[in-house]
Amino acid sequence: MIDLILILAFIAYSISVGFLAKSKASKSLTEYFLAGRSIKGWKSGISIAATQYAADTPLLVTGLVATGGVFMIWRLWIYGISFLFIAFVLSKSWWRSKILTDAELVEVRYSGKMAIWLRGVKALFYGVIINSAVLAMVLLAATRISEVFLVWNEWLSPSFYNTLLQWVTDASLNFSASTVGPDIWIASTNNIISMVIIIAFVTLYSTTGGLRSVIQTDVVQFIIAMVATLLFAIFMVREVGGFGNMLDQLVELYGQVRTDQFLSFMPTGGELVFPFLVIISLQWLFQMNSDGTGYIAQRLMATSSEHEARKAGLIFSILQILVRSLLWLPIIIGVLIIYPFDPNATMDAAFTANREMTFVMAMKDILPEGVRGLMLLGMLAALSSTISTLLSWGASYWSNDIYKGIINETWLKRDPKPSEQILVARASNFVVLIFALIIMGYMGSIQAAWYLTLLFGAGVGSVLILRWLWERINIYSEIAALASSLIIAPIILYYVEEEWLKLLIMSASSTIVVVIVTFLTPATDQSVLANFYKRVAPSGYWRKTAKYIGIDPKESVKEFWENMKVVGLSSITIFFLLVGISKLFFPQSDESIYFPIALILIGIAAFPFWWKKAW
Numbered sequence: 001m002i003d004l005i006l007i008l009a010f011i012a013y014s015i016s017v018g019f020l021a022k023s024k025a026s027k028s029l030t031e032y033f034l035a036g037r038s039i040k041g042w043k044s045g046i047s048i049a050a051t052q053y054a055a056d057t058p059l060l061v062t063g064l065v066a067t068g069g070v071f072m073i074w075r076l077w078i079y080g081i082s083f084l085f086i087a088f089v090l091s092k093s094w095w096r097s098k099i100l101t102d103a104e105l106v107e108v109r110y111s112g113k114m115a116i117w118l119r120g121v122k123a124l125f126y127g128v129i130i131n132s133a134v135l136a137m138v139l140l141a142a143t144r145i146s147e148v149f150l151v152w153n154e155w156l157s158p159s160f161y162n163t164l165l166q167w168v169t170d171a172s173l174n175f176s177a178s179t180v181g182p183d184i185w186i187a188s189t190n191n192i193i194s195m196v197i198i199i200a201f202v203t204l205y206s207t208t209g210g211l212r213s214v215i216q217t218d219v220v221q222f223i224i225a226m227v228a229t230l231l232f233a234i235f236m237v238r239e240v241g242g243f244g245n246m247l248d249q250l251v252e253l254y255g256q257v258r259t260d261q262f263l264s265f266m267p268t269g270g271e272l273v274f275p276f277l278v279i280i281s282l283q284w285l286f287q288m289n290s291d292g293t294g295y296i297a298q299r300l301m302a303t304s305s306e307h308e309a310r311k312a313g314l315i316f317s318i319l320q321i322l323v324r325s326l327l328w329l330p331i332i333i334g335v336l337i338i339y340p341f342d343p344n345a346t347m348d349a350a351f352t353a354n355r356e357m358t359f360v361m362a363m364k365d366i367l368p369e370g371v372r373g374l375m376l377l378g379m380l381a382a383l384s385s386t387i388s389t390l391l392s393w394g395a396s397y398w399s400n401d402i403y404k405g406i407i408n409e410t411w412l413k414r415d416p417k418p419s420e421q422i423l424v425a426r427a428s429n430f431v432v433l434i435f436a437l438i439i440m441g442y443m444g445s446i447q448a449a450w451y452l453t454l455l456f457g458a459g460v461g462s463v464l465i466l467r468w469l470w471e472r473i474n475i476y477s478e479i480a481a482l483a484s485s486l487i488i489a490p491i492i493l494y495y496v497e498e499e500w501l502k503l504l505i506m507s508a509s510s511t512i513v514v515v516i517v518t519f520l521t522p523a524t525d526q527s528v529l530a531n532f533y534k535r536v537a538p539s540g541y542w543r544k545t546a547k548y549i550g551i552d553p554k555e556s557v558k559e560f561w562e563n564m565k566v567v568g569l570s571s572i573t574i575f576f577l578l579v580g581i582s583k584l585f586f587p588q589s590d591e592s593i594y595f596p597i598a599l600i601l602i603g604i605a606a607f608p609f610w611w612k613k614a615w
Helices: 002-020 029-037 041-053 056-068 070-077 079-097 102-109 114-149 158-171 184-239 243-263 270-282 295-301 306-338 349-366 371-412 418-440 446-458 461-469 475-495 499-520 526-536 543-548 553-585 594-609
Strands: none
Touching (some): 002 371, 029 295, 041 184, 041 295, 041 371, 056 070, 070 270, 184 371, 295 371, 461 499, 526 543, 543 553
C-alpha cells in the first residue's frame, strides 16, 4: 500500500505541473521548447542528469560489469570529458546562438541554399532515427522493470485480461525479457499494458506544459531517484554483510583472479590495454552528441544567461559521473553475489540481458516495503524523465525545423502561427513513439543496442566539435560526416567484430573524409562567418574571420586554451575522486591503501585551481 501511495502521489504531482505550465507553454515555440529561456542553471543541470540517469542506464551498467568488470564502465565515465568540454567551451556559444534547435544552427553557421535541406536532414536523423532508437532502449528497460513489479494478470479481471492476452498471442507481440514469469505471452501482455500507461502519463504532462513542466518534474524525479538509489545501496551492502564481506564472497564465488577483474579500473589482460586506450581516447569525442547536440543543448539554451548555461553543464557533469556512479557501484557489485553465474558461461546477448535484469530482481528481493516502492518510483521517475525529454526534443525538430523551416517558410512561403507549430509538436510525439516501438521489437539487450548507436554516432562526432572551433569547416563537411557514417557503419558491422576496432575505423575514416572534403570544397561565405562570430563568440581558430570584423584573432585562441585548462583540471578532480573513493570501498588484493588516498588528495588539490574560474 505504501508503494502504491508513493507512485500515485508522483503521478498526481507530474500531471498538475503539466497543466499549471500549459498557458505559458502555449504562447510560442520558445516558451514551449525552451521555457522562455528562464531556467536557472542548477535546475537545468539537474534536468540533464535526470534524463541521463534513465531507467536503462543502471541495467546497462550491470550488464557491462558482469561481462567485463568495473573498467567497462569507462565507456560511460569517459563522456565526462565531453560534458565538461560542453560546459566550459561550448555552453556560452549555444546560449548566445538564440536558436530553438541544434538543427537550426546549420543555417546560422553555413551559407548557400543547401543549408535549409541539411537542416531538414539533421532534423530527421536526430528527431526520428536517433531519437526513436534511444527511446526504444528506454522502453526496453521499462519492460525489464515492469515485468517484475507490474503483474496485471493478477490485478485485472480475467475476462478483460484474457482478451488482451489472446490478441497479443495471436499477433506474436513478444515484449518479454524471457527471464521471469511462467509464460512469455503473459509477460508480454503485462509489459504492453505497462508501457501504454507509462507513455500516456508522460505524454500527458510533457506535451501539455512543454519544457517548463519537464524540467520541473525532472528536479523532483532526480531527487527521488538519488535518495532511492542511496537506500538501495545501503540495503545491498547490509544484505551481503558489509564491504569487507562483499569482497570475501566475491573471491569465494569467482576466485581471486576473477574478483580482481571485476573490481579493476583497468583491463587486467595485456591484450585488452590497447583496445581500452583506443576507446577512452576516442569515444568521448566521436559520438553523436559530442558538442551537446540534442537535449543537452536544449537545456543550455533554456537557461537565463550564458553564466547559468555553464553552471548547468558543470552541475550535470558532477552529478552524472561522480555522484551517480558512487551510488551504483555497491549495488552492481552486490548483485554479482546475490545472483552468481558461471564464470565460464558464454557471454552472448541472452547472458547480457539476464544480467541486466538482476538489478531489477534485487530491488524486489532485498528492499522492504516502502523502500522498494521508493526505488520503483525512482526508476519510473528516471524513465519518465528520459521519455519526456526525448519527446520534447524530438518534437522540436518536427515543429521548428520541418514544419516551420521547410514546409512553411521554404515551400509555402508563409509564416505559420504559433498555435499550428505547437499542435504539430504535440502530434509528432506519436510518430516518434511508433518508430520506437518498432525498433524495440528487434532489440535483444540494452548493451547491444547501445553499441550500435555508438557506432553510427561516431562518424559525426568530430565535425560537430570542429564547426565551433575551426572556421574552415563548411556545409559539405557536415554532409560528408553524415554520409560516411551511414555508408561506412554497415560495412564495419558486417566485416569487423571487435568493438574497439569498429570505433577506431569509424572515427578515423569519417574524420579523414571530413578533412579532405573540407579542403576540396568552397569555404563558407565570409559575411555568414562574420555574423556567426559576432553572434556566438566562439573560442578556437577563427583568425581570418576575427580579422575581417576587426577583432584580435589571438583572443579566441587564448580563450579556448584557458577553457581547456579548466576542462583538464576539473576532469582530474572528478575522475580521481571517483576512482579513489571507489577503491576505498572495493580495494584489490595487490593494492596499497595509500593509493586510493593519494588519488583523493590529488583530486581535492586540483579543485581550487579551476572552481573559481568555472563558477
